[in-house]
Amino acid sequence: MAQGFIDNAAHDQAVEIIHRSPGITAIYNELKASTHNSVLDLGSASAASFQFFSRLSCHIHFESLDNFFAECGEAWVSGEALRAGLDDYLSAFTDTKQFDVILAWDIFNYLDRDTLQWLIARLNRHCRPNTLLHSIKYVGRNLPAVPRQFQILDQYQTRMQCAGVLCSRPFAGMDTATVLKSMRNYTMEYTYMQQEGMAQDITEQVLRYQPEGKNTNRQVASAELHSLPHATLAHRSYVLELVCEHLQKTPAATVLDLGGKATRNGDFFLRYAENFYVEDLLPSLHKSPTETEPPLIRQHALRFDPAIKFDVILAWDVFNFCNAEQLSAVYEKLRAHMHDNTLVFAFFYTGAEVPERSQKCYVQDDKTIALLPTPKKPAAENEFTAVSLLRIFRDFSLANTCIMKPGMQRGIYEYLFQSRIHRP
Structure with missing residues (x-):
């Protein structure tokens, strides 16, 4: 068991948070097409959740496992004792x-791997093919002293009752790849993180039970599909390969993606990293219709817990569409979240014509990015370059450059920057 775990009974008065829940929206969109479904809620009984599913003609059963964890006492001592208590x-x-x-x-945050496998095996006896499983993963090494209580208000919002005390994890944390290995016959449908209105300390996941690889009669939820848009261009990314190698050697890595939200990318990097954050940076740099002067960066942008340090920052092509003043503001906000070996992956466009806006990047594997092309425009005489960036990111040096290698799209120069931030 982890050292420094806080006694379950010693938590402060709970705080309520209204959380925008895209995972519940995905489940709602599938259930609304049918009737008489059965729902198993492992959390506390909730009148709001009961009414929500009743409106969908669903029957719901509550297990109240959060109460078990709050009261189980010595069941925390070992995985064997925990399984006996749960049984x-x-x-x-x-x-x-x-x-x-x-x-x-x-609930899964409070289990060791063997107990998770045991619980899934027990639940699977009561799952149909295509049963959906919704879970929440806490970002970081700490989590609430006891599981939170969740109440579904509607298809968009959930009320969370949160303990005021954080604690170290009772067992070693599991990354998404490890969790999936422990949940045989489940496939990841959707991963949601850092979306507007979501609580910032959680990732939502929706998985599907497919004991025989079945995938029949699925209703598409209102979230980004894992299939790629048409007309993407395959780009061989040598720097992405270096980034993945670095993450494999970095324990409990934390990654920040500055591009547009792409569920596929989150799923990919959670195989390598424990924590994955997304910040769609460019909209935070653009002026709103009521503003007369463009802001450097909005106040709400790049606001993270002071303890968070990023091992890798994925800038993709975003820096091509920022001016020097905006990038200086970005750097000042991010600098506190960098350490002595933070890597920044960015690529810059060159040639007579360049994209007129940022291209969406979908990671295919550790060597390939699918680019969604945008219209081209004539390149300006003073296009931003890697040298320009190093003048602004003053604590960084150029660690690697990849230009005109086999499989790379023409006009893309890839760069890997490494920080040299020395703190007292």
Whole structure:
């Protein structure tokens, strides 16, 4: 068990947070097309959640596992004791009882890998093919002293009751790849993080149970599909390969993506990193219709917990569409979240014509990016370059450059910058 774990009974009065829940929206959009579905909620009984599913003609059963964790005492001592306690606490369903949706909420954060495998095996006996499982992963090394209580207000919003005390994890944290290995026959449908209105300390995941690889009669939820848009261009990225190699050697890595939100990218990097943040930077640099002067950067942008340090920052082509003053403001906000070995991956456009706006980047694997092209415009005489960036990112040096290598798209120069920030 981790050292420094706070006694479950010693938490402050709970605080309520209204959280925008895209994972619940995805489940709602699938359930609304049918009736008489069964829902298993591993969290506390909630009148709001009951009414929400009743309006969808669903039957719901609550397990209240958050209460078990708050009261289980010595069951925390080992995984074996925890499994024994859960076995006594969980309902014994008949063999014919099956559920269409399982809401695990944040429970998996409090389990070791063996207990997660045991719990999934027990739940799978009551899952149909294509049962959806919703879970929440906490970002970072700490988590609430006890599992939160969740109430579904509507298809968009969830109320969370949060303990005021954070604690170290009772067992070693599991990255997404490890969790998926522990959940055989489940596939990741959607990953949501850092979207507008979401609580900033969580990632939402929706998984699908497919015991025989079935994928029939699926309703598409209102989220980005994992399939690629048409007309993307394959780009061989040598710097991406270096970044992935670096992340593999970095324990509990933390990654920041400055490009537009792409669920595919989050799923990919969570195989290498424990924490993945997304900040769609360019809209934060543009003026709103009511402003007469363009801001350097909006106040809400790049606001992270002071303890967060990024091991890798993915800038993609974003810096091509910033001016020097904006980049200086970006650097000042990010500098506090960098350490002595932070890497920044960026590429710059060259040639007579360049994209007129940022191209969306979809990571295919550790060597390939699919680019969604945009219209071209004549290049300006003073296009931003890597040298220009180094003048602004004054604590960085150029670690690697990849130009005109096999498989790279023409007009793209890839750069890997490395920080040399020395703190007292």
